[in-house]
Amino acid sequence: MHRPSRTASFVLGGLAAATLVTGTAAIAADADALLKAPLQGSILSDPPLFGATRGGAPWQIGTSEAKLELDGTVKVTIAGLLIPGVGVGQVRNVTATVACNGERVATTAAVPLSAAGNAQIKDDVTLPVRCLAPAVLINPNGNANVYIAATGH
Structure with a gap:
C-alpha cells in the first residue's frame, strides 16, 4: 500500500x-438572508400567489434578485422588467410585497420604475416571528393585489 x-x-x-x-x-x-432568489416576470398563465393575481400582460425580466434579511430588510434589484413590444406601459413605480407562512405580511414603499424597466428597492418591513417559505412579489403602481414579477425559477 x-x-x-x-x-x-x-x-x-x-x-x-x-x-x-x-x-x-x-x-x-x-x-442574515432569509431569502435570496432570482425574480421571474409574470406570464398570463401564472396562478394567483398569496391572494395576488398576476399582471394582465406577459412581463419579461433581465437578471434580477430579491433578498430578504432576518431583520426585515428587503433589497430588490430589478433590471429590464418590460412587456415585450410595449415597455413598462402604465407602470411608473413598483413595490415589493413579502409573503411568509402562505400569506402576504408586508409591502415596501414605492420606488420609481425607469422606462428601461429598472428599479432598486431597499426598505425595512416587519416580519412575523416565524417566516416559513418566504417569497417576494413585485407590484405595479403600489397595488399589492397584483404582481408582475415574483421570486422563483
Whole structure:
C-alpha cells in the first residue's frame, strides 16, 4: 500500500483548510438572508400567489434578485422588467410585497420604475416571528393585489 508523502499530505491538508475557510466565509456572508432568489416576470398563465393575481400582460425580466434579511430588510434589484413590444406601459413605480407562512405580511414603499424597466428597492418591513417559505412579489403602481414579477425559477 502506498502512503502519501509528507509534502503531499501537507498540500492536501492546506487545500482542505482553504476550502473550509472559503466555504464558511460564503455561508457567513449570507447568514442574515432569509431569502435570496432570482425574480421571474409574470406570464398570463401564472396562478394567483398569496391572494395576488398576476399582471394582465406577459412581463419579461433581465437578471434580477430579491433578498430578504432576518431583520426585515428587503433589497430588490430589478433590471429590464418590460412587456415585450410595449415597455413598462402604465407602470411608473413598483413595490415589493413579502409573503411568509402562505400569506402576504408586508409591502415596501414605492420606488420609481425607469422606462428601461429598472428599479432598486431597499426598505425595512416587519416580519412575523416565524417566516416559513418566504417569497417576494413585485407590484405595479403600489397595488399589492397584483404582481408582475415574483421570486422563483
